[in-house]
Amino acid sequence: MNWEYESPRKAYGETLVELGKEREDIVVLDADLSTSTKTAMFGKEFPHRFFNVGLQEQNMMGIAAGLARCGKTVFASSFAVFATGRAYDQVRQSIAYPNLNVKIVATHGGVTVGEDGASHQMIEDIGLMCGLPNMRVIVPVDSHEVRRVIRFVASQDGPFYVRLTRTALPNLTSKDDEFVFSRGTLMRDGSDATIIATGIEVSYALLATEILKKEGYDIRVVNMSTIKPIDKGIIIKAAKETGAIMTVEDHNIYNGLGSRVAEVLVENYPVPMRRHGMRDVFGKSGRWDALLEHYGMDEKGIAREMREFLKEVKK
Amino acid sequence: MRNEKNNKVMKNTHTIMPQISKEKVRELKLRANEIRTWVIKMVYTAQSGHPGGALSAADILAVLYFHELRIDPKNPEWRERDRFVLSKGHASAAYYAALAMRGFFPENELLTFRKIDSFLQGHPSLIVPGVDMCTGSLGQGLSAAIGMSLAAKLDGMNYRVYALLGDGEVEEGNVWEAALTAATRKLDNLVAIVDRNKIQLDDFTDKMVVLDPLEEKWNAFGWKVLSINGHDIVQIIRALDEARKTKDKPTVIIAHTVKGKGISYMENTAKYHGKPPQNEEEYKLALKELEEERRRI
Numbered sequence: 081m082n083w084e085y086e087s088p089r090k091a092y093g094e095t096l097v098e099l100g101k102e103r104e105d106i107v108v109l110d111a112d113l114s115t116s117t118k119t120a121m122f123g124k125e126f127p128h129r130f131f132n133v134g135l136q137e138q139n140m141m142g143i144a145a146g147l148a149r150c151g152k153t154v155f156a157s158s159f160a161v162f163a164t165g166r167a168y169d170q171v172r173q174s175i176a177y178p179n180l181n182v183k184i185v186a187t188h189g190g191v192t193v194g195e196d197g198a199s200h201q202m203i204e205d206i207g208l209m210c211g212l213p214n215m216r217v218i219v220p221v222d223s224h225e226v227r228r229v230i231r232f233v234a235s236q237d238g239p240f241y242v243r244l245t246r247t248a249l250p251n252l253t254s255k256d257d258e259f260v261f262s263r264g265t266l267m268r269d270g271s272d273a274t275i276i277a278t279g280i281e282v283s284y285a286l287l288a289t290e291i292l293k294k295e296g297y298d299i300r301v302v303n304m305s306t307i308k309p310i311d312k313g314i315i316i317k318a319a320k321e322t323g324a325i326m327t328v329e330d331h332n333i334y335n336g337l338g339s340r341v342a343e344v345l346v347e348n349y350p351v352p353m354r355r356h357g358m359r360d361v362f363g364k365s366g367r368w369d370a371l372l373e374h375y376g377m378d379e380k381g382i383a384r385e386m387r388e389f390l391k392e393v394k395k
Numbered sequence: 396m397r398n399e400k401n402n403k404v405m406k407n408t409h410t411i412m413p414q415i416s417k418e419k420v421r422e423l424k425l426r427a428n429e430i431r432t433w434v435i436k437m438v439y440t441a442q443s444g445h446p447g448g449a450l451s452a453a454d455i456l457a458v459l460y461f462h463e464l465r466i467d468p469k470n471p472e473w474r475e476r477d478r479f480v481l482s483k484g485h486a487s488a489a490y491y492a493a494l495a496m497r498g499f500f501p502e503n504e505l506l507t508f509r510k511i512d513s514f515l516q517g518h519p520s521l522i523v524p525g526v527d528m529c530t531g532s533l534g535q536g537l538s539a540a541i542g543m544s545l546a547a548k549l550d551g552m553n554y555r556v557y558a559l560l561g562d563g564e565v566e567e568g569n570v571w572e573a574a575l576t577a578a579t580r581k582l583d584n585l586v587a588i589v590d591r592n593k594i595q596l597d598d599f600t601d602k603m604v605v606l607d608p609l610e611e612k613w614n615a616f617g618w619k620v621l622s623i624n625g626h627d628i629v630q631i632i633r634a635l636d637e638a639r640k641t642k643d644k645p646t647v648i649i650a651h652t653v654k655g656k657g658i659s660y661m662e663n664t665a666k667y668h669g670k671p672p673q674n675e676e677e678y679k680l681a682l683k684e685l686e687e688e689r690r691r692i
């Protein structure tokens with residue numbers, strides 16, 4: 081496929097700067113990772129509205145809550161592992177419970193963090209954040225969508241968790257597309273089965289369908305950018321029309337996209353289903369693309385998984 | 396109190412501070428007594444709650460809510476109000492009593508504390524009029540107060556921000572993260588008060604971790620440190636005045652207090668950290684002692 085690749089982190093930083101120019105109430109916090117999360121771009125333009133608190137993720141989330149309580153629209157960024165894991169209780173008690181206007185935008189989600197290894201590869205953040213009342217969870221599919229999502233969450237009151245990846249992503253949507261919150265999007269139609277994917281895995285799912293097409297399988301692909309609240313309609317429709325669903329995510333198969341989709345299916349329209357992603361193991365060091373291959377989360381791995389799944393379904 | 400040698404406020408500022416009238420002191424003592432009476436009634440009615448740390452903080456809350464804070468009970472969300480964060484959220488009974496007595500909501504609501512249909516949640520929640528921050532998980536309130544203090548500076552507003560912490564609470568690492576940041580950012584509109592009652596849920600704080608020298612620790616972190624008797628109304632008022640005059644650094648007031656203050660059988664024991672009077676006899680004795688104290692004021 082002839083995709084144009086772009087850094088979602090850079091798109092985030094650029095959008096923050098635009099928002100900062102438009103709105104005085106936007107403030108940004110980081111915990112010593114601003115050159116990686118790209119919030120430093122905002123800090124350079126608006127130093128008085130940028131608070132780099134040092135290595136204090138817990139304190140950062142509490143400060144974010146206090147700023148929000150005084151009317152600020154707050155963006156707080158770190159790597160996914162620290163923003164959600166290290167500061168979970170602060171996010172729970174000081175942001176989600178009082179329903180404060182804090183947007184936690186975490187970069188470096190998933191195993192695709194790469195060489196830093198398991199300590200930095202967050203594969204349970206979607207589960208942690210989805211479990212919090214009041215928290216809404218979005219995983220933008222590409223950099224165009226990052227821009228739309230950041231603008232969207234800035235326009236809404238209350239807490240959001242936005243998960244970005246470290247690596248550049250292919251632009252699968254166009255610049256002028258609209259972001260519709262809590263709506264999945266059909267990326268490719270198909271009738272034999274559906275892959276519901278999120279984030280970086282959507283492009284690999286699309287590539288996998290090309291492999292499977294040559295083998296005579298016609299696979300639908302749905303991009304699920306909003307994980308919570310999830311688009312039940314598109315899941316049930318896919319179940320009815322294709323009869324089998326596989327989820328793919330750069331996250332543990334427990335408590336992530338797969339679990340959310342399974343909940344919808346079991347309660348509404350049970351069909352054979354398979355969850356694909358990190359299979360309850362910690363990652364390891366390596367290049368991000370080598371890791372995707374290793375864990376079967378590249379196009380070949382996804383095609384292999386779908387092939388086995390279809391065999392099972394047809395039995 | 397044992398901390399005469401640390402008593403910087405009284406020694407350093409006595410001569411330059413304006414006189415505080417005897418009537419004012421008496422009024423605030425009566426308020427503190429009233430808060431304590433509500434605490435006993437509330438936790439006994441609820442058969443649940445944390446009297447020990449609520450009683451130790453009653454005098455501080457009385458001074459804050461009836462002397463220090465710039466607030467408007469008719470307009471709890473007034474933008475220019477001073478902010479107060481009860482970081483030691485388990486002292487909620489005393490906090491709610493002060494809010495009700497100050498007029499944020501009717502006093503008769505207080506006896507619904509912790510009940511299923513009440514807005515008076517076990518720990519402070521934003522649904523309670525006058526509450527500026529949800530607290531309960533210890534160690535987080537000072538961070539929220541920093542956010543409020545930064546917002547004041549960003550907006551060029553002169554409101555002040557107060558956070559009341561427990562001494563057990565300062566065992567939490569988050570508190571020291573906040574202590575570093577508040578000093579780094581020279582937040583002179585921020586005051587932390589540590590209710591140093593020396594007892595936490597399980598036992599004496601010293602049996603868990605050694606906090607002393609607590610004043611020196613905050614000083615080393617870059618704060619203006621004031622050490623007072625947290626049951627002495629005049630000392631509390633003067634410390635808050637001193638904090639207001641302090642520029643370029645946040646102030647911490649180490650308020651040396653007695654856990655369970657005012658109720659003989661609750662004083663200096665961990666037993667009533669999270670337990671109401673255990674029977675009607677205990678309940679009546681507590682109220683009797685508070686009544687006797689009121690008559691002495």
